[in-house]
Amino acid sequence: MTLAYPLTDARTARPASALTDAFERHGVRMTYARNEEIYAQDDEVELLYQVARGVVRTSRLTADGRRQVGDFYYVGDLFGLEPGPDHRFAAEALAECEIMVVRRSAVRAIAGDAALDRAILEAQRLEMERLQDHVVMLGRKSARERVASFLMSIAQRGPDDHADLAMGRQDMADYLGLTIETVSRMLTQLQGEAIVDFPSSRRFQIRKWTALEALAA
Amino acid sequence: MTLAYPLTDARTARPASALTDAFERHGVRMTYARNEEIYAQDDEVELLYQVARGVVRTSRLTADGRRQVGDFYYVGDLFGLEPGPDHRFAAEALAECEIMVVRRSAVRAIAGDAALDRAILEAQRLEMERLQDHVVMLGRKSARERVASFLMSIAQRGPDDHADLAMGRQDMADYLGLTIETVSRMLTQLQGEAIVDFPSSRRFQIRKWTALEALAA
DNA sequence: GCCGCGCCTTGACCCGGATCAAACGGCCGC
DNA sequence: GCGGCCGTTTGATCCGGGTCAAGGCGCGGC
Structure with a gap:
């Protein structure tokens, strides 16, 4: 970090x-x-x-x-x-x-x-x-919601909307109770919807806070 | 109880x-x-x-x-x-x-x-x-394992191997992160394998402790 | 006894996420 | 620049558990 x-x-x-x-x-x-x-x-x-x-x-x-x-x-x-x-x-x-x-x-x-x-x-x-x-x-949360919550919680740590993931996909998956493939797919999906943007696999920016917040439930 | x-x-x-x-x-x-x-x-x-x-x-x-x-x-x-x-x-x-x-x-x-x-x-x-x-x-546990763990933990509270469930299926499901139907099916399945016995829907007895323990992981 | 109501079980089908497999891409050593 | 390696993504398929819809059953009221 x-x-x-x-x-x-x-x-x-x-x-x-x-x-x-x-x-x-x-x-x-x-x-x-x-x-x-x-x-x-x-x-x-x-x-x-x-x-x-x-x-x-x-x-x-x-x-x-x-x-x-x-x-x-x-x-x-x-x-x-x-x-x-x-x-x-x-x-x-x-x-x-x-x-x-x-x-x-x-x-x-x-x-x-x-x-x-x-x-x-x-x-x-x-x-x-x-x-x-x-x-x-x-x-009680779906894979999509878990990944969204996770990104939110990371992003909330920093002052700006760019954030770094300190961990790899496997660690995320094991935290979220998912597989690495599912985590990856959900990230791709969120990026496809222009809710988040990953300029590299460890760095991201939230583009639609309200959408992500709604998902994080 | x-x-x-x-x-x-x-x-x-x-x-x-x-x-x-x-x-x-x-x-x-x-x-x-x-x-x-x-x-x-x-x-x-x-x-x-x-x-x-x-x-x-x-x-x-x-x-x-x-x-x-x-x-x-x-x-x-x-x-x-x-x-x-x-x-x-x-x-x-x-x-x-x-x-x-x-x-x-x-x-x-x-x-x-x-x-x-x-x-x-x-x-x-x-x-x-x-x-x-x-x-x-x-x-990290499957539905079967969750139900097995739950029964184990209830059974361990009492001195004998007969135990009462204080809660209904919906409460179990909401504790285990499952649906009521899945809980019911797992219980039927465990009973079918003679691992547990339910003389009534709220009362049960463990018949194969080692099998259940292995499942509870 | 018999009806009605809650709770539980069972069945059929569907779908989200797991699994298996392959391709991609960044990075390091040479 | 070029391979090789490791982490990530993507694709195809499978399956566990969810969903929807009927029954079954125990129990209390009448």
Whole structure:
């Protein structure tokens, strides 16, 4: 993802500096290569993570190899906040990433840091709301609607109407509960209707916001 | 739901008495008729609820009338724990219910009640894990697998292998992201294979646990 | 008993999305 | 510039589950 403006948490639209400070003071900066695993499914939950550069995806593999992507995390986002004793989703770097990492115990030790506390609660809230939306989407939306919702949510992150997809078609498909072919077809279809425009396969622009909004349902 | 054993929280297998006490002291007991709304989608979050009798379902309606059921809550379960300022799912009584209700502010006032705090955290953890499982199910499982998982999860609640469905086929379908006809067909199919047995439409017994487990994936 | 009403099941058909297969296109190494 | 590779698109076909339309069945009212 290209950073169009200074380091802020795009999801809360609040400066992330207080949070970032806490991570700088108490945490470690790690670098992960493309597709490298940050933590595994069933790993013990003991760390808290923040994206400093790059994009992260969480995913879960079923016994027979089907994959469901949980979510994507961008610069400033906290992740790894699962409430149970171990991770039910793995986390991987979508592209080369820098991740700030702190131990849960360190978090507890510096509890009272109001900015950090607020940020964690806020991240948990977002996590849950996105899970709820994900359930509704997977349970009740058509392929076309899922793809439209996805493009909307990406586009809403940036200030202008041009946006970059950090992930490939397979990751989109596994997030949306579809196949790669269906995702591709829906994109072609939306482009054919001049609702969106893809100058390249990873970059797009929304041409008809209202049409896309109506589809996203 | 028929109570097979004394009032305990079936999901945590811990006696619910301490929790129940807190609700008795600080809360109000309410009665709701079948299909009555306990809180609405978009209502402000201000209360905390516990099922004392009956079964509750949460659901969300899209603009064009499609419905997704979030989850079902049984005797002892806490619900209404959404972290945002307002409810994204409504809650309704599946059958006649008694619900213990306390204000969030009262909860804050008696914070430090260790049993209550633990119970709330535990309920939040369960909520999130069930959302995660729901996402994987809706994203990546076939109709047959979804129905099988659902029956498994119901059966696991009770001590014996006979179980009652508190909900009708439409509620199951809306939980599983299917239609009522598909749910019915899958049940007939599983019964045809002697994996489960339905002596009546709301009561069933699992005959081949391993087969069902394999299906539930 | 018998009717009526809700809920559930069954059947026939259709369609959206999966599957299988091939072609396309951007990008990197040479 | 030219191959080869990987990710994406496109095409043809299939099939799981949705849709539409009848029955069946249990239950309560009369």
